[in-house]
Amino acid sequence: MAEKTYETPLCDELEKGPYPSFVTEIKKAAKKTSYAKGVLGLLELSYKEKIGHWKHGGIVGVMGYGGGVIGRYSDCPEKFPEVEHFHTMRINQPAGWFYTSEALRDLCDIWDEHGSGILNMHGSTGDIVFLGTKTAELEPTFADLVAKGWDLGGSGSDVRTPSCCCGMARCEWACYDTMQLCYDLTMHYQDELHRPAFPYKFKFKMAGCPNDCVASIARADLSIIGTWKDDIQMDEGAIAEYAKTLDIAADVISNCPTSCMEWDGKTLKIDNSNCSRCMHCINVMPKALKPGKERGAALLMGAKAPIVQGAQLSSMFVPFLEMKPPYEDLKDFIDAVFDVWGEEGKNRERVGEFIQRVGMGNFLEVIGLEPIPEMIAYPRDNPYIFFEADEEEEEE
Amino acid sequence: MAEKTPTDIGPPHYEKFLPPVIKKNYGKWAYHEIPRPGVLKHTAEGGDVLWSVRMSTARLIATETVRWIADLAEKYCDGHVRWTSRNNVEFLTTEEKNVDPLIKDIQAGGYLVGGTGNSISNIVHTQGWVHCHSPATDASAIVKAVLDELADEFTSMKLPAKMRIALACCLNMCGAVHCSDIAILGIHRRVPEINHSDLPKVCEVPNLAASCPTAAIRPVKVDGKNSVEVLAESCMFCGNCYTVCPAMTLNDPEMDGVCIWVGGKVSNARSEPAFSKLAIPYLPNNPPRWPEVVEAVKNIVEVWKKDARKYERVGEWINRIGWPRFFEKTGIEFTKYHIDDFRYAGLSFKRTAQQRF
Numbered sequence: 001m002a003e004k005t006y007e008t009p010l011c012d013e014l015e016k017g018p019y020p021s022f023v024t025e026i027k028k029a030a031k032k033t034s035y036a037k038g039v040l041g042l043l044e045l046s047y048k049e050k051i052g053h054w055k056h057g058g059i060v061g062v063m064g065y066g067g068g069v070i071g072r073y074s075d076c077p078e079k080f081p082e083v084e085h086f087h088t089m090r091i092n093q094p095a096g097w098f099y100t101s102e103a104l105r106d107l108c109d110i111w112d113e114h115g116s117g118i119l120n121m122h123g124s125t126g127d128i129v130f131l132g133t134k135t136a137e138l139e140p141t142f143a144d145l146v147a148k149g150w151d152l153g154g155s156g157s158d159v160r161t162p163s164c165c166c167g168m169a170r171c172e173w174a175c176y177d178t179m180q181l182c183y184d185l186t187m188h189y190q191d192e193l194h195r196p197a198f199p200y201k202f203k204f205k206m207a208g209c210p211n212d213c214v215a216s217i218a219r220a221d222l223s224i225i226g227t228w229k230d231d232i233q234m235d236e237g238a239i240a241e242y243a244k245t246l247d248i249a250a251d252v253i254s255n256c257p258t259s260c261m262e263w264d265g266k267t268l269k270i271d272n273s274n275c276s277r278c279m280h281c282i283n284v285m286p287k288a289l290k291p292g293k294e295r296g297a298a299l300l301m302g303a304k305a306p307i308v309q310g311a312q313l314s315s316m317f318v319p320f321l322e323m324k325p326p327y328e329d330l331k332d333f334i335d336a337v338f339d340v341w342g343e344e345g346k347n348r349e350r351v352g353e354f355i356q357r358v359g360m361g362n363f364l365e366v367i368g369l370e371p372i373p374e375m376i377a378y379p380r381d382n383p384y385i386f387f388e389a390d391e392e393e394e395e396e
Numbered sequence: 397m398a399e400k401t402p403t404d405i406g407p408p409h410y411e412k413f414l415p416p417v418i419k420k421n422y423g424k425w426a427y428h429e430i431p432r433p434g435v436l437k438h439t440a441e442g443g444d445v446l447w448s449v450r451m452s453t454a455r456l457i458a459t460e461t462v463r464w465i466a467d468l469a470e471k472y473c474d475g476h477v478r479w480t481s482r483n484n485v486e487f488l489t490t491e492e493k494n495v496d497p498l499i500k501d502i503q504a505g506g507y508l509v510g511g512t513g514n515s516i517s518n519i520v521h522t523q524g525w526v527h528c529h530s531p532a533t534d535a536s537a538i539v540k541a542v543l544d545e546l547a548d549e550f551t552s553m554k555l556p557a558k559m560r561i562a563l564a565c566c567l568n569m570c571g572a573v574h575c576s577d578i579a580i581l582g583i584h585r586r587v588p589e590i591n592h593s594d595l596p597k598v599c600e601v602p603n604l605a606a607s608c609p610t611a612a613i614r615p616v617k618v619d620g621k622n623s624v625e626v627l628a629e630s631c632m633f634c635g636n637c638y639t640v641c642p643a644m645t646l647n648d649p650e651m652d653g654v655c656i657w658v659g660g661k662v663s664n665a666r667s668e669p670a671f672s673k674l675a676i677p678y679l680p681n682n683p684p685r686w687p688e689v690v691e692a693v694k695n696i697v698e699v700w701k702k703d704a705r706k707y708e709r710v711g712e713w714i715n716r717i718g719w720p721r722f723f724e725k726t727g728i729e730f731t732k733y734h735i736d737d738f739r740y741a742g743l744s745f746k747r748t749a750q751q752r753f
Contacts, residue, residue: 100477
C-alpha cells in the first residue's frame with residue numbers, strides 16, 4: 001500500500017497541553033501501520049467538516065460466533081483507502097483488568113501484525129478493543145488470540161462481556177469475590193455471550209460494595225452489588241486516632257443519611273438496624289470502620305441508557321444473597337429472567353423496559369419472586385390498579 | 397486455514413495475572429491510605445503493603461505505549477499492572493522505594509499521575525469521529541481539551557468531593573454518562589433525512605416504524621416503493637431509527653452539537669444514585685478544541701468547588717442550594733428546554749411551596 005502521510009493541522013492542535021493526547025497515540029501507531037495514517041487523515045476531515053465519516057454497520061465476524069466484531073467502513077474510501085475497512089474486535093478482558101507484561105506484549109504482537117496498532121484500554125463495557133482492521137485479517141487475528149489464550153467478547157443482542165471491580169484482589173470493602181463471580185458467569189454463559197439470541201443486549205456488572213466503582217447500577221441489566229447484613233466492624237483505637245485529625249461530628253455523623261450514628265467526642269455508636277449501608281462513614285475512616293462479616297450481594301436489575309424508551313437505574317430484586325460458588329441461586333435467578341425476557345421480550349427491548357411494559361408485579365410472578373417492600377421507593381400513588389378476577393368470581 | 401479455530405475458551409483466568417502479594421492477601425486487605433495524589437497504599441491484615449501508582453491515559457492508545465507500560469511494569473513491579481474502570485493504569489509494587497522513580501519515569505513519558513480521592517479522574521468516553529457511525533460530536537478531542545484545562549484537578553486532591561465527568565457522542569451513551577457529576581453528551585437536532593431509494597433495500601419498514609419512541613415514523617409509498625415519513629413535530633432526534641435503518645441519517649455539521657448534564661452519581665455513599673439533569677441544552681461543535689464546551693465544564697467545576705461543602709458531590713450540592721441558585725451561581729441560562737416534556741414529565745415539576753428567596 002502506498003505510504004501516504006496526510007497533513008493534519010487540526011489534529012495537531014490536540015497534541016498540545018498537559019493531558020495525554022490520543023492524537024500522539026495515533027501518530028505513534030502511524031509509524032508502523034497505514035491504518036493509523038488513514039484514520040488520522042479521516043479524523044482531520046471530520047474536524048474540518050464537523051461530521052463523522054464512518055458508514056453504518058456491516059456484518060462481519062469470525063466462524064462460529066455472532067458477536068465480538070463490529071463492522072466498520074469509511075464513507076470516503078477513495079480519499080482514505082487505508083481505512084476502507086476499519087473493523088473493531090472486542091477481546092474479553094481478564095476479570096479486574098489485571099495483566100502481566102508478558103500478556104500485554106502478546107496482545108501487542110498480535111495487533112501489530114494484524115491491525116492498526118491502536119486499541120482502547122478499555123471499551124465502555126470492559127473489553128480490550130482492537131480498533132481497526134480489514135475483513136481478511138479477522139480470522140487470523142482470532143486464531144492468534146485463541147492460541148495465546150484470549151477469546152472475543154460480546155456484541156449485538158447477546159450477553160455482553162461481564163465486568164467487575166478489583167474486589168478482594170485489592171480492596172478491603174469487597175463483600176464478595178467479584179473477580180471469581182465475573183469469571184464464573186463469563187464461562188457459564190459463553191454460548192449466550194458469543195451467539196446473539198436475545199431481544200437485545202444483556203450486561204452483567206459486579207461491584208464489591210455500594211460504592212459501585214464499575215457503575216453497575218447505571219449500566220448493567222443485572223447489577224450485583226456487594227453488601228452486608230450484620231454490624232459495621234469498628235476499631236475503637238483507630239477511631240480515637242482519626243478523632244485527632246478529623247472532625248467526626250461534622251465529617252461523618254452529619255453526613256449519615258439515616259442519622260444512625262452518635263459521637264460524644266469519645267465513643268462512636270452506630271444503630272446498625274437503621275444503617276442503610278451507604279458506605280460514607282467507612283469511606284471516610286477506612287482504618288476504623290469496615291463492612292460487617294455476614295457479607296453477600298444485592299441483585300438489582302434493569303439499568304440502561306436512554307435508547308429506546310428512556311434511561312433507567314437498576315432497581316432492587318433480591319436485597320441479600322450469599323455469593324458462594326457455584327452460585328446456583330444466582331444462576332437460577334438469571335435463567336428465570338432469560339427464559340421470560342428471551343421468550344416475550346420485543347426486538348430491541350432491554351429487560352428493564354420489558355419489566356416496565358409487562359408490569360413489575362407480573363414479572364415477579366413469572367420469575368417466582370415474592371413482592372416485598374424492599375423493591376420499591378414507595379407504593380403506587382395512583383388508583384389505576386389492574387385487579388385480577390379471583391377464581392371463584394370467574395366461575396360464576 | 398486448515399483447522400477451525402477453537403471457540404468459547406473464554407478469557408484467561410485472572411489468577412494468572414495477579415502479583416504474589418495479591419494472591420497471598422486476597423480478601424485479607426485491612427485498609428488503604430492515599431499518601432499523595434495518584435498513590436494508593438493498601439495494608440493487609442498480616443502487615444503486607446501494596447503500593448499502586450495511578451497514571452492517566454487517553455484510553456485510545458498505541459501498542460507502542462502498551463509496550464512501554466509493560467516495560468515500566470517490569471522495571472518496577474515484577475511485570476504487574478492493571479487498568480481501572482476509568483481507563484487509568486495502576487502500577488502495582490510492594491516496594492515503597494520504587495514509587496518515586498516510577499512516577500518520574502511516567503512523567504518523563506508525558507503521562508500524568510493522579511486521579512485518586514477528591515480529584516477529577518479520567519473522563520470516561522466513547523469513540524466519536526474516530527470510529528463510530530452515529531456520533532453527533534467527537535469524543536476524544538473534547539475529553540482532551542477539557543482535561544488539558546482541568547489537569548491540575550487530576551494531579552491534586554483539592555476538590556470538595558470526587559468529580560466524575562463522562563462523555564457520550566450520541567444518545568446511545570456507550571458509558572455511564574447519564575449518572576455523572578458532569579456529563580457531556582452529543583446531540584442531533586434535526587429530523588432524519590430519508591433516502592427513499594436506499595430505504596426499501598436496506599431497511600424493514602415495520603421494524604423501522606416500531607423503533608420510534610414517539611411513533612413519529614409512518615409507513616408510506618414513495619414512487620410506488622415502500623418507505624416512511626417522519627412527523628417532524630414528534631421527533632426528538634434520538635437516532636433510534638438510524639440505528640435500525642442506515643437510510644435515515646441525522647448527522648449534520650451545523651445542527652449537531654453538545655449538551656451538558658449535571659448532578660448524577662452511581663455511588664450509594666450518603667445520597668442515593670441519581671441521574672444527571674440538564675444544565676445546558678446546546679453548545680456548538682467547534683473542533684478541534686471545543687472552547688465553548690471546555691469553558692462551560694470549567695465554570696461548573698469552579699462554582700461547585702467554591703460553594704460545595706466537604707464531601708458534597710455536584711448533585712448533593714445542588715440539592716442543598718436548590719436549582720434556581722445553581723442557575724444563578726453558574727450564570728447558566730434557564731430555558732423551556734430544561735423542563736421535561738417526555739414521559740412522566742410532571743414528576744420533575746416543583747410540587748411544593750417551599751422556596752428560598
